[in-house]
Amino acid sequence: MLQDEIIRLKREKNAVILAHYYQDKDVQDIADYVGDSLELSKIAARTQADVIVFCGVNFMAETAKILSPTKKVLLPVKEAKCPMAMMVDAPSLKKYKEEHPDRIVICYVNSYADVKALSDVCVTSANAEKIIMNYKDQKMLYVPDKNLGIYLRDKYNLDIEVWPGFCCIHNHLKVAQVLEMREKHPGALVLIHPEAPLKVLKQADFIGSTKQIIDYATSSPAKEFIIGTEDGILHPLRKNNPDKQFHILTPDLRCWDMKLTTLQDVYLSLKNDTYEITVPEDVMQGARRALDKMMEMS
Numbered sequence: 035m036l037q038d039e040i041i042r043l044k045r046e047k048n049a050v051i052l053a054h055y056y057q058d059k060d061v062q063d064i065a066d067y068v069g070d071s072l073e074l075s076k077i078a079a080r081t082q083a084d085v086i087v088f089c090g091v092n093f094m095a096e097t098a099k100i101l102s103p104t105k106k107v108l109l110p111v112k113e114a115k116c117p118m119a120m121m122v123d124a125p126s127l128k129k130y131k132e133e134h135p136d137r138i139v140i141c142y143v144n145s146y147a148d149v150k151a152l153s154d155v156c157v158t159s160a161n162a163e164k165i166i167m168n169y170k171d172q173k174m175l176y177v178p179d180k181n182l183g184i185y186l187r188d189k190y191n192l193d194i195e196v197w198p199g200f201c202c203i204h205n206h207l208k209v210a211q212v213l214e215m216r217e218k219h220p221g222a223l224v225l226i227h228p229e230a231p232l233k234v235l236k237q238a239d240f241i242g243s244t245k246q247i248i249d250y251a252t253s254s255p256a257k258e259f260i261i262g263t264e265d266g267i268l269h270p271l272r273k274n275n276p277d278k279q280f281h282i283l284t285p286d287l288r289c290w291d292m293k294l295t296t297l298q299d300v301y302l303s304l305k306n307d308t309y310e311i312t313v314p315e316d317v318m319q320g321a322r323r324a325l326d327k328m329m330e331m332s
């Protein structure tokens with residue numbers, strides 16, 4: 035069986051498999067650790083393994099490499115890329131900084147190393163609120179997710195400019211979809227990821243990262259939930275809570291880049307050492323500084 039071969043190769047190569055909650059359920063089930071962007075970064079930073087197989091999209095594997103530069107980091111599918119991370123580039127950010135030298139640059143982890151290297155600090159959806167509050171009296175730029183930036187600006191009345199990037203999955207959520215689902219499932223709590231637009235977030239009972247959504251649903255006495263994030267999260271939600279009901283807010287909450295990775299890809303990645311992530315030396319140090327600052331502040 036493919037699963038047995040993966041386990042055998044993993045032992046032979048002293049590898050660890052990390053998977054994001056948005057991965058296909060077979061991939062989540064073979065992983066040593068399943069988590070959100072923050073948890074997986076922490077695991078990558080402290081692992082004793084020689085090889086990290088990162089089942090996610092390429093900025094995540096790149097982040098793991100920056101945090102664990104002596105390890106071999108593999109991304110099973112070369113084409114798995116987050117469209118949001120491609121919505122900001124280093125030359126444009128450099129130009130912005132020259133024009134706005136007084137703004138602290140807060141960089142969402144969904145970005146590439148050269149952008150991180152130009153930033154003061156990185157954040158994930160799980161720690162953005164905590165980290166941004168350290169700068170609450172200063173001018174900030176939040177890059178590249180406009181929705182998360184707008185959400186925190188609105189919540190705390192902060193001076194944050196936002197880059198016009200977005201997640202192609204969460205940005206399409208509509209208020210009408212929440213209202214319709216509430217009517218269909220009266221009494222269900224609505225849990226939404228902060229990459230959704232503000233007017234949609236205002237309809238939520240809880241806003242949080244994927245891990246925070248799982249923790250909230252697991253500890254809540256409520257029995258029914260409407261889930262406003264990518265549908266891979268339904269697997270851990272249902273596994274941890276067999277007595278509860280989960281409805282996806284819309285059927286198109288599916289990130290095709292996250293879903294590119296199959297068990298076969300994980301097997302081939304371990305067998306052939308594909309695809310190894312490298313980070314150019316000139317950006318490694320700067321990106322590491324912004325990520326280390328995030329780790330200190332989380």
Ligand code: 13P
Binds near residue numbers: 071144201243
């Ligand atoms: P978290 O893992 O921080 O919940 O973010 C979700 C995401 O969009 C990852 O691509």
Ligand code: SF4
Binds near residue numbers: 056
């Ligand atoms: Fe990028 Fe959105 Fe897919 Fe996450 S869910 S990888 S932010 S496109």
